[in-house]
Amino acid sequence: MPDTHSPALRSNQPADAHAAVYRYDEFDKTFIFERVEQFRAQVERRIKGEITEEEFKPIRLMNGLYLQLHAYMLRVAVPYGMLSSTQVRRLARIARVYDKGYGHFTTRQNIQFNWPKLEDVPTILRELAEVDMHAIQTSGNCIRNVTTDQFCGAAADELVDPRVYAEILRQWSTMHPEFTYLPRKFKIAITGSPNDRAAVQVHDIGLIAKKDETTGRVGFTVYVGGGQGRTPYLAVKARDFVPVEEIIGYLEAILRVYNQLGRRDNIYKARIKITVNEMGADKFIGLIEEEYARLRRQKFHVDPAIVDAIQTHFAPPPWVELPAISDSFEAAKAADPAFARWTRSNLTEHKTRGYAIATISLKPIGGIPGDAEADQLETVADLADLYSFGEVRVTHEQNLVLAHVRQDDLYALWKALDAAGLGTANAGLISDIIACPGLDYCALANTRAIPVAQRIAERFADLDRQHDLGELKIKISGCINACGHHHVGHIGILGVDKKGEEFFQILLGGDAGTNAALGEIVGPGFDYDGIIDAVETVVNTFVKLRQPGEIFIQTLARTGHAPFKEALYARA
Amino acid sequence: MPVLDRGLPIDDRWTDLADDQDIPAEGAVIVSLERWRTERDALTARRDAVGVRLKSNQLATEIADDLGSLSLVALEFPKFRDGRAFSAARELRERFDYKGEIRAFGHIIPDQYLFLTRVGVDTVVVPADRVGPAWAHALKEISVAFQPALGREEGVSLLRRHLKGTVPA
Ligand code: HEM
Ligand code: SF4
Numbered sequence: 024m025p026d027t028h029s030p031a032l033r034s035n036q037p038a039d040a041h042a043a044v045y046r047y048d049e050f051d052k053t054f055i056f057e058r059v060e061q062f063r064a065q066v067e068r069r070i071k072g073e074i075t076e077e078e079f080k081p082i083r084l085m086n087g088l089y090l091q092l093h094a095y096m097l098r099v100a101v102p103y104g105m106l107s108s109t110q111v112r113r114l115a116r117i118a119r120v121y122d123k124g125y126g127h128f129t130t131r132q133n134i135q136f137n138w139p140k141l142e143d144v145p146t147i148l149r150e151l152a153e154v155d156m157h158a159i160q161t162s163g164n165c166i167r168n169v170t171t172d173q174f175c176g177a178a179a180d181e182l183v184d185p186r187v188y189a190e191i192l193r194q195w196s197t198m199h200p201e202f203t204y205l206p207r208k209f210k211i212a213i214t215g216s217p218n219d220r221a222a223v224q225v226h227d228i229g230l231i232a233k234k235d236e237t238t239g240r241v242g243f244t245v246y247v248g249g250g251q252g253r254t255p256y257l258a259v260k261a262r263d264f265v266p267v268e269e270i271i272g273y274l275e276a277i278l279r280v281y282n283q284l285g286r287r288d289n290i291y292k293a294r295i296k297i298t299v300n301e302m303g304a305d306k307f308i309g310l311i312e313e314e315y316a317r318l319r320r321q322k323f324h325v326d327p328a329i330v331d332a333i334q335t336h337f338a339p340p341p342w343v344e345l346p347a348i349s350d351s352f353e354a355a356k357a358a359d360p361a362f363a364r365w366t367r368s369n370l371t372e373h374k375t376r377g378y379a380i381a382t383i384s385l386k387p388i389g390g391i392p393g394d395a396e397a398d399q400l401e402t403v404a405d406l407a408d409l410y411s412f413g414e415v416r417v418t419h420e421q422n423l424v425l426a427h428v429r430q431d432d433l434y435a436l437w438k439a440l441d442a443a444g445l446g447t448a449n450a451g452l453i454s455d456i457i458a459c460p461g462l463d464y465c466a467l468a469n470t471r472a473i474p475v476a477q478r479i480a481e482r483f484a485d486l487d488r489q490h491d492l493g494e495l496k497i498k499i500s501g502c503i504n505a506c507g508h509h510h511v512g513h514i515g516i517l518g519v520d521k522k523g524e525e526f527f528q529i530l531l532g533g534d535a536g537t538n539a540a541l542g543e544i545v546g547p548g549f550d551y552d553g554i555i556d557a558v559e560t561v562v563n564t565f566v567k568l569r570q571p572g573e574i575f576i577q578t579l580a581r582t583g584h585a586p587f588k589e590a591l592y593a594r595a
Numbered sequence: 596m597p598v599l600d601r602g603l604p605i606d607d608r609w610t611d612l613a614d615d616q617d618i619p620a621e622g623a624v625i626v627s628l629e630r631w632r633t634e635r636d637a638l639t640a641r642r643d644a645v646g647v648r649l650k651s652n653q654l655a656t657e658i659a660d661d662l663g664s665l666s667l668v669a670l671e672f673p674k675f676r677d678g679r680a681f682s683a684a685r686e687l688r689e690r691f692d693y694k695g696e697i698r699a700f701g702h703i704i705p706d707q708y709l710f711l712t713r714v715g716v717d718t719v720v721v722p723a724d725r726v727g728p729a730w731a732h733a734l735k736e737i738s739v740a741f742q743p744a745l746g747r748e749e750g751v752s753l754l755r756r757h758l759k760g761t762v763p764a
Binding site: 050053054057058060061064065068073074078081082164194195196197198199200201202203204205271279282283287317318319322323 | 654678679681683685686689704707710711732736737738739740741742743744
């Protein structure tokens with residue numbers, strides 16, 4: 024598709040020339056088109072009956088194609104959440120031509136299309152390949168799309184930009200010959216900031232990039248064995264510092280131990296978190312270290328020159344010198360309270376003077392969390408071209424981010440977003456809810472999840488009230504598989520089946536951030552109508568108990584669960 | 596059952612012995628790990644080659660000390676989804692420097708064939724009704740590989756290509 028939506032820009036470069044996405048070279052292109060043709064042949068073999076559905080299943084999963092309740096679902100990888108405006112427009116086109124006009128952003132920074140036809144999928148994959156995109160390893164028992172901090176390369180608190188390492192891991196894990204038939208799926212997350220925005224401790228492997236202050240060497244603290252699902256665990260630290268050069272070798276060692284010893288008799292016990300916990304962390308880490316000690320490390324050595332070469336894809340965009348304070352921004356805030364409110368919830372400090380990071384909420388009150396229409400995607404692409412170097416990011420909280428917006432441009436940006444239904448001032452607030460597909464799409468669901476999210480958002484629709492409550496993360500899953508991350512919600516909601524009826528349990532005190540914690544169930548569940556009241560009771564209890572400046576989890580940590588329990592269950 | 600090498604059926608010299616079958620006086624035989632352990636002397640006293648079958652839950656370490664006497668190690672895929680043998684093959688090659696034949700048998704699909712060759716497997720056993728062009732084709736479908744493995748050492752670590760100035764500006 025030509026860039027007909029792009030306004031003429033300040034120069035004759037493509038509008039997204041500086042977007043920090045990895046650009047395919049000839050080698051990558053050869054691979055991606057071969058892979059599309061391979062899948063086309065596989066689909067044909069399946070349609071002709073030459074392979075069984077059972078044999079086709081892992082193949083289609085490895086290409087992102089799931090079978091849901093009503094139809095196939097295609098999950099497209101957004102490597103570490105980075106997109107160029109060209110790619111966003113292509114996603115919009117796919118939504119419009121091959122789907123019902125929208126896409127759904129996931130908690131792993133990917134995008135899903137819910138209604139593609141099997142016979143169209145190879146063509147969709149070709150359309151993606153044309154813009155350096157794919158759906159490889161977005162499902163299946165393989166190493167999945169590596170996720171990271173949505174503010175990387177822009178956040179003021181970042182120590183190391185994780186994208187170059189995420190890209191190295193993406194390449195290393197792509198069609199890995201040894202680790203594509205693992206006991207279970209395998210998720211790696213990486214962050215380079217002390218404020219973990221990538222929830223690394225609830226991943227199979229979590230990496231925290233850091234720089235050794237004295238030597239200047241970059242490396243990773245490696246966590247292993249975290250996960251959500253039906254038995255949630257926080258990851259344990261395997262090593263405090265693995266230098267960059269050694270990281271692939273070290274990961275090979277972890278994966279090899281897991282591939283050989285992970286359980287294959289029960290899919291609910293097959294994740295690495297179970298292996299680590301059944302065996303004991305010390306023993307498991309001991310096995311990794313033994314494996315690593317004998318590995319032919321030279322083979323896996325990541326030459327610093329490779330890092331430098333790949334780093335060029337993530338070069339900072341050409342920021343300009345700006346004053347720290349923008350008069351027009353300050354004036355707009357003073358004049359327009361709705362804008363001022365948005366700036367309080369949806370902006371994050373940028374490391375460069377005069378710029379800001381803007382979060383675009385995909386959680387309009389009453390909407391479906393994470394859904395975006397084709398038109399909205401095109402609007403975002405246009406705005407990215409105009410205001411943020413043609414780059415868009417996807418967050419694990421199912422929102423979008425424009426990472427490099429001049430403060431001077433924020434008011435115009437917000438007005439355009441608001442006109443497109445994308446300007447809700449609720450990032451990080453009570454209506455910025457993560458919800459799994461639940462009964463609306465998922466065959467395993469016990470309960471609805473999306474309608475619960477919608478009704479909570481409607482109950483708290485008043486944005487002033489939301490802002491007054493401050494940061495409060497609600498996460499909802501329609502069954503114990505925990506796709507909606509309920510274990511790490513400040514308020515988690517878990518749908519259970521009680522004699523054929525929907526019931527909802529409340530968990531309190533989960534946290535996906537730096538102080539990662541798993542929430543605890545407060546007591547008996549509530550029915551579909553009762554759960555909304557129960558959430559409000561929890562919130563009102565917090566308001567009564569909070570001290571000035573406290574957010575929900577701080578109050579909870581100070582008071583404990585007792586007053587909340589009492590408020591929920593002592594009602595006559 | 597037909598044995599494929601580089602995608603094509605070959606004349607196979609090996610006899611795959613069940614545990615209750617007598618050991619023939621002559622000819623190369625493949626036996627289970629258990630039988631190898633109990634009848635090792637009888638097996639090595641013969642002139643002809645011996646191979647051992649490993650189940651998917653039997654790690655390469657189980658036969659590490661015996662590899663000098665074995666001309667073949669056969670790795671089982673009870674279900675194609677059970678990918679333990681991928682690691683077993685690689686351990687045989689990279690950790691134990693095994694130079695003999697590695698064979699994969701059981702439930703294997705063509706889509707795994709390229710991966711098998713990349714972890715050091717030489718031959719695969721497939722049911723007669725599954726022999727077809729898909730196998731040879733599977734080795735050619737994807738011509739690039741992104742990570743170091745076995746066989747195509749040079750240029751295999753795609754990451755290294757970034758050193759050759761091929762990175763687009
Ligand atoms: C309707 C389709 C879906 C089905 C049938 C499904 C099924 C499952 C199952 C069975 C698990 C448990 C896996 C395990 O414990 O090993 C799981 C976990 C998970 N799913 Fe889904 N899921 C679906 C949709 C989604 C969606 C749309 C998302 C994201 C937006 C998602 C995100 C997750 C996450 C984050 C986990 C937890 C991973 C962990 O244990 O760390 N799922 N899913
Ligand atoms: S948590 Fe349960 S209901 Fe929700 S998507 Fe996952 S499997 Fe389905």
